[in-house]
Amino acid sequence: MKNKSLNILQISAAKFYGGGEVHLYHLTERLIERGHNLTVVVKDRIVKNFKNLDTDLRSLPLKNVLDLFSLYNLVKIIKEKEIDIIHCHTGIDYWLGAMAKGIAKRGKVIATRHSLNSLGDSFAHKKLYKSIDKFIVVSNRVKEKIIDPDVILESKVEVVYNGVDINRFNPELIDSKSVKEEFEIKDDELIVGTVGRLGGNKNQELLIKAAAEVDNKKLKVKYLIVGDDVTNDKHYERKLKELITNLDLKDRVVLTGFRSDIPQLMKAFDVMVFPTKKEAFGIVAIEAMAMSKPVIASAVGGLKEIVTDETTGLLFSVDDKEELVKAMVTLLSKPELRERIGYKGCQRVMNNFTLSNMVGKIENIYLKLI
Missing domain, CATH: 3.40.50.2000 (Glycogen Phosphorylase B;)
Incomplete structure (x- = not known):
């Protein structure tokens, strides 16, 4: 049976096109092939790296967690596109994605952790992490790093290893x-x-x-x-x-x-x-x-x-x-x-x-x- 076609918003505030962004490119490309509707939001400086994708590609400043202009536009996208999944890939995205979900009152927020950097431990950070529906981590080492019995339960974290394009690397x-x-x-x-x-x-x-x-x-x-x-x-x-x-x-x-x-x-x-x-x-x-x-x-x-x-x-x-x-x-x-x-x-x-x-x-x- 064919899976349901989802409306998916991918967000990355990355400043440079590195490993995490390569991951995002290939994930988007393959999800489109599987029949899903993708919208990708990135900073202007890396837009060129995603231009070959057959998707709704947009650039926003994604400056910081108080970037109201980006937040407003993300809410608008979520409502207009009837977004089901809000997939965030950097720390700034976690905040903006979670807040946009709360304002738009729709979508599930997924945060992928691509790095071993420590998560914030303030009251506001803990509240943010509890509002995220699922964490994806790229290795068990990252999983060990982020699990906190009072904030991020193990059941909320899934390990999904990055994948290589075996057609390109053949x-x-x-x-x-x-x-x-x-x-x-x-x-x-x-x-x-x-x-x-x-x-x-x-x-x-x-x-x-x-x-x-x-x-x-x-x-x-x-x-x-x-x-x-x-x-x-x-x-x-x-x-x-x-x-x-x-x-x-x-x-x-x-x-x-x-x-x-x-x-x-x-x-x-x-x-x-x-x-x-x-x-x-x-x-x-x-x-x-x-x-x-x-x-x-x-x-x-x-x-x-x-x-x-x-x-x-x-x-x-x-x-x-x-x-x-x-x-x-x-x-x-x-x-x-x-x-x-x-x-x-x-x-x-x-x-x-x-x-x-x-x-x-x-x-x-x-x-x-x-």
């Missing part, structure tokens, strides 16, 4: 020749890559320091650090460039800047490194695993739920350069181990982390609330 359909040509990768060179916004939490500097300790005479390696520094002063990017120069790594480490061809880049990687200091989930890790690439990741947050150490990847202690060097040398020097771990990682993604699984679980949460 190693059988992708060629990496252009990437190797662009970055002048020789046939006897291996590639270690990392993907993510440049910043202290993503910890790309650890990979650069580790690269300096890998014997380049025994292992010829190029390092591709993919991502851009979205801050105005580019402080972290300048820090990385200075580090590369000081460690005499200019011929081995490349800062690629922002790239849209992530599947092609990952296809070229021999090893994917994820040196983050804190991570609620780690969607880049499952993208690399879907591409059958062995992943080396910090043993932190949701990454410990994604990567099974020594089976579907290798884990190392957060910010531990020696452990990272050891893991890289192990994989770089053993092609059969890279292949075996890459294969098992891909199988784990197919069984647990597909976009279809994610969307199906979220759709079921919606339907149970109506």
